[in-house]
Amino acid sequence: MLEFGALFIRSSEIAMLRKLIGCCLVLLAGSSFADEVQVAVAANFAAPMKQIALAFEQTTGHKALLSFGATGKFYAQIKNAAPFDILLAADQTTPTQLAQEQAAVAGSQFTYAIGKLVLWSAAAGLVDAQGAILKHGSFAHLALASPKQAPYGAAALETLTALNLVKELSPKFVQGESIGQTYTFVATGNAELGFVALSQVWENNQIKSGSAWIVPENLYAPLRQDAILLKHGKDNSAALALLAYLKTDAAKNIIRSYGYRF
Incomplete structure (x- = not known):
């Protein structure tokens, strides 16, 4: 037992305090690595993406903020500096065009589903x-x-x-x-x-x-749906993590359950 004036702290209590402080530091460290990613999602992919976003957050701690709409409309918004980090398009043409126009990161494009x-x-x-x-x-x-x-x-x-x-x-x-x-x-x-x-x-x-x-x-022409990292998200760790997560078996199993193929 240690004496500090009128305050007495037992050694067991000191150990408990150290544990509590350690837990707080771990939580703070974890939250510092967690981030948010703004995702523009083709409307057809709304249901699977909601499920994927939940699993992604549970797995990584990152949070995906989802917006749903038409791919053509998203293209216009992105060109007008909308703060999206990722586009999950309903085609291949739009992501390719955004990369050519330097509004997206070249080499980050891939097909996440065929509708x-x-x-x-x-x-x-x-x-x-x-x-x-x-x-x-x-x-x-x-x-x-x-x-x-x-x-x-x-x-x-x-x-x-x-x-x-x-x-x-x-x-x-x-x-x-x-x-x-x-x-x-x-x-x-x-x-x-x-x-x-x-x-x-x-x-x-x-x-x-x-x-x-x-x-x-x-x-009809194959509905190959491509994802791409947008310029706004190139330094966003959550954006990079989500693109990687879309390639995992866990995400692919969800995508298949909605009738898509690869």
């Missing part, structure tokens, strides 16, 4: 497994994402072009700014059916509700 297009309706039995409703069915509205803003919209237009149905169906088009908005049009019944990302309607290895035709991949 699939699906014709979907919230109504059970409306869309047949061959997509014949497009040629023979009766419906007033067909939703698709803007082909100029969203790669899934471009894929939908490619599909209709391959089927020689653009002229016939264009009066029925309802265009969403992103594939997220397009999904909402169909989910709420504002459009009887529409082209959305398979990931938006896929759960437990099947379509989770409604009716759908998974569009054959020979009808």
Whole structure:
């Protein structure tokens, strides 16, 4: 026991104080290494990325702050100095262009997923497994994402072009700014059916509700979705860690569970 005036501290209490101080120092050190990363995420990848972000934070301590939208819109925002650290695009072209324009880090680009297009309706039995409703069915509205803003919209237009149905169906088009908005049009019944990302309607290895035709991949260009480190995030440790995490088996298993392939 040590005596300091009227204050008495036992040796066991000193040991406990040292432990508490040590724990505090460890926590402070850990928090100093934790960081945040601002991520622009293509709308089709919203559900898997939310799950990945949670696992990423639990594994690394870093926090991913997610924004969802159309790849084309993100491109415009990034060019106007939006403070994103990473872009998870719905195509390869946009990340490549950003790298060429020196708005992203050359050599950091890679494909994190290959998406699939699906014709979907919230109504059970409306869309047949061959997509014949497009040629023979009766419906007033067909939703698709803007082909100029969203790669899934471009894929939908490619599909209709391959089927020689653009002229016939264009009066029925309802265009969403992103594939997220397009999904909402169909989910709420504002459009009887529409082209959305398979990931938006896929759960437990099947379509989770409604009716759908998974569009054959020979009808549109492969939806290779690339990630890239943006100039704003080149010195952000959390950004580098997230890009590395997207390549892990843990992340890939989540991505596969939403119907994507590699």
